[in-house]
Amino acid sequence: MNPILRTVRRLGQRAVDNALGVTKNTGMLPEDLEQCTDLAFPAGDGTALAADLYWKKDRGDEPMPVAVMVHGGGLFTGSRHTNRAFCEILARKGFLVYAPDYRLLDTADGFGEIADVFASLMFLGRRLAEFNGDPQRVYLFGESAGAWLSVYAAAATENVHLRRLFGCPDPLLSLRGLIGFSGMYYTTRRDPLGLIYRKDLYGERRKRPSVTELMDPEHPEVVSSLPPVFLTSSENDFLKSYSLRYAEALQAQGHSCELLYFPKGKDLTHAFPSLRPELPESKMALKRILGWMQELR
Numbered sequence: 001m002n003p004i005l006r007t008v009r010r011l012g013q014r015a016v017d018n019a020l021g022v023t024k025n026t027g028m029l030p031e032d033l034e035q036c037t038d039l040a041f042p043a044g045d046g047t048a049l050a051a052d053l054y055w056k057k058d059r060g061d062e063p064m065p066v067a068v069m070v071h072g073g074g075l076f077t078g079s080r081h082t083n084r085a086f087c088e089i090l091a092r093k094g095f096l097v098y099a100p101d102y103r104l105l106d107t108a109d110g111f112g113e114i115a116d117v118f119a120s121l122m123f124l125g126r127r128l129a130e131f132n133g134d135p136q137r138v139y140l141f142g143e144s145a146g147a148w149l150s151v152y153a154a155a156a157t158e159n160v161h162l163r164r165l166f167g168c169p170d171p172l173l174s175l176r177g178l179i180g181f182s183g184m185y186y187t188t189r190r191d192p193l194g195l196i197y198r199k200d201l202y203g204e205r206r207k208r209p210s211v212t213e214l215m216d217p218e219h220p221e222v223v224s225s226l227p228p229v230f231l232t233s234s235e236n237d238f239l240k241s242y243s244l245r246y247a248e249a250l251q252a253q254g255h256s257c258e259l260l261y262f263p264k265g266k267d268l269t270h271a272f273p274s275l276r277p278e279l280p281e282s283k284m285a286l287k288r289i290l291g292w293m294q295e296l297r
Contacts, residue, residue, distance in 0.1 A: 032057055033091050036131070041123035043103055044115025044167060051100035051120055052080055053131060054091040063134035064096040065293070068124065070117055070153075072144030072271055074184070075201070076105040083143065086277040093290065096133040098124050102149065110187065110201030110215075111166050117146075117153040118168040125172025139177045139293065140227075143274045144239070147183030151217050154178050155225035162225065165214065175227045177296055179289055182237045182271040185217050185246045193239075218249040226255065230292050232285055234262035236269045260288055 029035055036053040043049045055064060067090045071082040080099040087097045100120035102113050121140075128135055142150030156162040157171040187197050188206075198206050205211045213219060229250055233243035243259065250257035262268045262281055269276075273285040 030088060033088060039123070039127075041100070041120060043108075044112050044119050045103075045108070047103070049101045049103070049116060049120070050080070051098060051123065052087075054087050054097040054099075055131070056091055056094065059094070059132070061132075063132050063137075064094060065137035066124070066128070066133040066135075066139065067095040067097045068121065068138065068140045069097060069099045069274070070102070070140070070142040070146035070150050071099070072142075072146045072181075072184075072274075073104075075110070075113060075145040075149075075197070078104075078145075083274050086274045089277050089286070093286075096131055100124075105200050109203055110197075111205070114149055114152045114156070115166045115168055117149045118156055118163075118166065118171075121153060121157065122169065122172055128173065135173050137176050137293075138173055139179060140175050141179045141181070141274070142183065143181045143271045145184045147180035148185055148187065148217075150178060150180065151183070151185065151222070151226065154227060155222045157225075159221065159225040161221065162214070165211070177228050177230065177293060178226060179230045179232075180243070180246075181232050181274045182234075182239050183231065183243055183246065184239060185242045188212050188215050217246060218253075220253065223250060223253050223255050226250075228256035228296055230258045230260070230289055232260045232262075232273055234268040234272065235264035236266070238270055258292055260285055 034055055034057050039051045039053065040048050041051060069083050069087055071078045071080060073082065080101045083099065087099050090097045102116035102120070108116065140150050140154055152162065154175050156166055156168050157175060184193065186194065187201055188194055202211065202215070214221065231243045231247050233240045247257050247259035267276060267279055268281055272279060273282045276282055
């Protein structure tokens with residue numbers, strides 16, 4: 001692993017969570033929710049990963065819309081528990097909420113992590129009927145690094161070329177929408193983020209233009225394979241330029257994309273809608289997202 005990433009990894013998950021202002025998880029499930037935890041599924045390379053499911057107790061008999069939450073953490077830290085408070089809120093809104101893990105950069109490269117998110121979607125597709133999820137209303141949420149993974153996992157569900165590139169099988173479900181919170185969308189540019197990550201994410205592949213061109217999320221083959229997109233960012237988001245640029249690029253290509261951008265505020269930092277879901281602005285963001293989902297029908 002890159003020495004910079006290795007140093008940050010040594011800080012530990014608690015330090016990273018504190019720096020990001022992650023809402024602490026008490027481990028107690030609210031009485032109005034049910035869950036199924038530690039569901040084992042095979043990673044892209046066949047090793048075991050786990051996922052959790054959340055839903056309302058009084059969910060009724062109608063199939064539930066499905067929200068998949070891919071956590072952030074710079075691709076080298078974080079877990080499916082990072083956004084538990086946000087997942088519980090989505091469950092109260094009537095979603096079947098699915099939070100999978102993926103391998104981190106100490107055990108996989110970027111292609112492997114994308115394959116893991118895709119594998120988690122395959123597992124969900126196989127179990128969806130069992131948990132009364134609606135296969136016509138599956139929405140993929142990604143936060144920070146998880147948003148980058150989600151872009152490519154979503155595109156791969158509709159694009160056989162990308163599936164072959166990442167080593168993914170044919171999909172079992174389609175996605176109705178993609179929601180990105182403060183996404184780490186650009187990993188091959190010659191900016192600080194790209195210079196830090198390129199080798200760890202792509203290895204020798206970074207020397208092949210045919211690969212690096214596709215790892216630009218603005219590539220028409222990627223954009224045309226995405227479902228409708230909703231992006232959020234804020235003035236205090238250190239990756240705000242990525243969301244602003246990506247929204248502009250998607251819209252320029254005629255792709256359905258909505259951007260919700262918040263002004264400067266001390267609490268409105270990186271990925272705050274999912275990391276700080278108790279904030280009034282986070283609640284407003286979720287309300288906008290739910291309204292956007294309704295309009296997709």
